Amino acid sequence: MKLFLDTAVIDEIRTVHEWGVLDGVTTNPTLFAKAGGGTYEAVLEEICGITSGPVSAEVVADDLEDILREGREFAKIAPNIVIKVPMSETGLSAISHFAEEGIKTNCTLIFSAAQGLLAAKAGASLLSPFVGRLDDINQDGMEVIRELAAIIEIHGYEAEVLVASVRSPRHVIDGALAGAGVATLPFKVFGQMVHHPLTDKGIAQFKSDWQKAQAELAGKV
Ligand code: E4P
Numbered sequence: 001m002k003l004f005l006d007t008a009v010i011d012e013i014r015t016v017h018e019w020g021v022l023d024g025v026t027t028n029p030t031l032f033a034k035a036g037g038g039t040y041e042a043v044l045e046e047i048c049g050i051t052s053g054p055v056s057a058e059v060v061a062d063d064l065e066d067i068l069r070e071g072r073e074f075a076k077i078a079p080n081i082v083i084k085v086p087m088s089e090t091g092l093s094a095i096s097h098f099a100e101e102g103i104k105t106n107c108t109l110i111f112s113a114a115q116g117l118l119a120a121k122a123g124a125s126l127l128s129p130f131v132g133r134l135d136d137i138n139q140d141g142m143e144v145i146r147e148l149a150a151i152i153e154i155h156g157y158e159a160e161v162l163v164a165s166v167r168s169p170r171h172v173i174d175g176a177l178a179g180a181g182v183a184t185l186p187f188k189v190f191g192q193m194v195h196h197p198l199t200d201k202g203i204a205q206f207k208s209d210w211q212k213a214q215a216e217l218a219g220k221v
Contacts, residue, residue: 001176004053004184006166008035008043012187013050019194024053026128026164026184028084030061041077042208048078053135054126056106058084059094075103078086082126084108089209092107092122099123106162110189113147120152120159126182132177139166149179168190 002023003018008031016022025047032040040057047057057074061067067090071083083098084106085091096104099122106126107119111134116127127148130142149161163175163183169192172183185193 001172001180003181003190004056004162004170005190006031006164006184006186008022008032008037008047009187010035010046010050012046016187016190017050021190022051022053023182024055024080024184025051026056026058026162026209028058028108030215033135040165041074044074044077044081048080049074052080052172054082054104054106056065056082056126058086058108062090062098064090064093066147067091068097071098071105072101073105074199076091082106084146087119087122090119095119095122095124108164109165110148111144113144113151116144117151120157121170124159126162127159128162128184131163131171132167134165135167140176142171145175145180146178148168153179165218 002025003021004021004024005013006026008027013025019147030148037043044057059067059070061070074083082104086109087107095107097169098105104125106128107124108128110116110129119127129144134141145161145163145169152159152161158183161170163180164174166183166185166189169189175183
């Protein structure tokens, strides 16, 4: 399974890239606003300088021509830019235009398998159901992943299901088991995946036993 980082914070991207497990990055206007720094274009360029994996850049325009203009500009930044387009009637049109032009898209704000199926048909390369936001309103976010992954597999669409709005490592594991090809994780969740209290306890125990053995050896010499 591919793991993306859901952030616009450069230090976080550098850190996970350094671990050797970063397959790409997703950004959105909220994440960009939180990160601060330069213009969106400058941040995207810096991210593409760190990872050669897909980097999602989200359009904010409402009408088709503006979405296309915005997306085409983002696509010029680097070859690994993927245009993130919110699900809507206009969004579907934009996705099909981008597909005809050979520009990859990530259809975002998907909350049902029906929306995901339409995005796949329009030619999106990534389909992003928001599992955390569905769980927040007491709906089963993972059910959308399960249904959409099955539809993609059965009908042979090229799109990949991307688990978005991830809140915990459980979402990543359940998404992987449900057949999603990608998950995008906040930095905190990447950290939670690395650590386990028994691992930390075990490391401390090994270190202390090693030091004890060294001290005994030194005492014998
Ligand atoms: C996906 O690409 C989105 O940026 C993201 O996963 C949204 O998650 P949130 O619900 O935590 O805002």
